[in-house]
Amino acid sequence: MTTEQLLKINGGQKLSGGRVSIAGSSNQVTKCIIASLLTNEHVLIKNAPAVNERKIAEELFAHLGGEVEYVDEHTVRLCAYGLSKNSISREICQKNRISILAVGALLHRFGSAYIYGALGGDKIGKRPVDFHIKGLQEMGAHVELDGDLYHISVDEHGLQGAHIILPFPSVMTTENLIITATLAKGRTIIENAAIEPEITELVKMLQKMGADITINANRTYVIQGVSRLKGCELRIMPDRNQAVSFACAALATGGNVLLEKIPHDPLYSFLNYIQRMGAEFRVNSEGIYVSSPKGKRLKNSHIEVEVHPGFMTDWQQPFMVLFTQADGISILHETIFEDRLSYTRYLNSMGANINLFSTCLGEAPCRFKNKNHTHSAIIHGPTPLKGGNFRMPTDIRAGMCLVIAGLVASGTTMLSNIQEIQRKYDNIVEKLTQMGGDVSIVHGQLQK
Structure with a gap:
């Protein structure tokens, strides 16, 4: 039995x-782990909750070739200097939707990314990746779908700033586009975006790393792309x-x-x-x-x-x-x-x-x-x-x-x-x- x-x-x-x-917020820590893929320098995250979703994000980080060092139960040091993969396995994709947020960093690093569309997470209704994909396409990404495997790539010019109006203020789409826009060439404007406190904390982290992000009225973010981001230290809300x-x-x-x-x-x-x-x-x-x-x-x-x-x-x-x-x-x-x-x-x-x-x-x-x-x-x-x-x-x-x-x-x-x-x-x-x-x-x- x-x-x-x-x-x-x-x-x-x-x-x-x-x-x-x-x-600490599980909704914030996972996004901050993914944002750490944008730099070759160390990122120190404090007050990280000891929950399974954090472990999945850390597993994804390590799967791509990043270094995960546990300082103590609630403190983790990350370094993406040795990042070596641009594809995320089906197994990890099926564990959580967080995988979709890594695409922007992979495009900046490798020029292409592979991710499976059958993403895991809470079963609470339809949660397609359409908003994510459309936003990436507006920034210059090319998307091919083979079964449920997405091959997303950019040409020699890389990702470009764009004026994106979301059909709905989706939290994860907003986070994805902000993360991606930090290293894109030119200015990105995201309208009708989500404004949750966890997103504000993500923006503060990216600003510490050297990103140029303005939060305007009426649910609008303006991101001026920079050439590189540095490491930082942060505490999860x-x-x-x-x-x-x-x-x-x-x-x-x-x-x-x-x-x-x-x-x-x-x-x-x-x-x-x-x-x-x-x-x-x-x-x-x-x-x-x-x-x-x-x-x-x-x-x-x-x-x-x-x-x-x-x-x-x-x-x-x-x-x-x-x-x-x-x-x-x-x-x-x-x-x-x-x-x-x-x-x-x-x-x-x-x-x-x-x-x-x-x-x-x-x-x-x-x-x-x-x-x-x-x-x-x-x-x-x-x-x-x-x-x-x-x-x-x-x-x-x-x-x-x-x-x-x-x-x-x-x-x-x-x-x-x-x-x-x-x-x-x-x-x-x-x-x-x-x-x-x-x-x-x-x-x-x-x-x-």
Whole structure:
């Protein structure tokens, strides 16, 4: 009989009086590792989270011939001086979408790059590489497709600056084009771009390396290409998505938590939403303390997922558990990904009352209007939840949603495929235990 690691959660306990440290941002560190391919000098990255996605990016860096040196668990020194490959294996491409971000650096170094189109990562709807490819083509890249293998190349003139207007403010496309434009000849303008804090941190890193990047109004970046970039030292910002997940775990169980040392800026938007639901918070030198309303339930809410600085798509899954425990009818409208509510079937099997709709339940501009995508939800609360056995979905935040639901539920919840959540959450058992949860990793076979 084959056994595997299972996450065991004995629920029904209030997470109260605990404190939790927040790791560095997994969304930032992977992009900074890729940006290190642009220079032959050393790059030192501090506060790097000990998560699987970082390991995948480091594996990609080493696969291409770069040097990866671990100073300690959270500090890594990178050097791309010995870069020797311009092709990324199918195996690495299938692990994560991060591979597509290496193309620009490979074009600058070798004049060509090979990458497979079947990229891994969260399964949250259609995530084609079309925006990436089109942007590279506008900068002078030639693209050939053989099956699912892309051969991308440039002529003797190399990549050129271009005026690119994105059809949607895609985060990874914005990051890719910024990274690529730093060494392109001439000026690149990227309009309708994403402006997430992690992108600002990437821009700051590139500026330290010698890049010339201006952030203008109306979601526009202007990059004047330079001839070379140098090494630098940087510190990864706290992971705001991780902080939101742990805060929601405390609030959903009627408890409280201190998010240690996290600054106000990354969570200011999140704090508005929980305050509207009746939660309380304090910000001081120790971090951010969030607490459920004393003696009563959270209030219902209407939330629309939008691009930054709006409500993040990575926040709606943990919030869905809050809605199941809130007093009244809550509404959620997802406008970023067309297939990111399928995980709600797990919550309904645990006792939630969630109904899904293809109509837009809100006023935010939505790409999915009249397109028959199920992207809105009505949640009736409060409903008691009961434990269950589930295979962790490949959407990391949906996996965290099930963890939070298990903490709220009566009885025991068992989750398999836990490597999915470990891609972005470090030491999750230890951290939830510090908050007062009864969580452990056991070995066994998930019972249906």
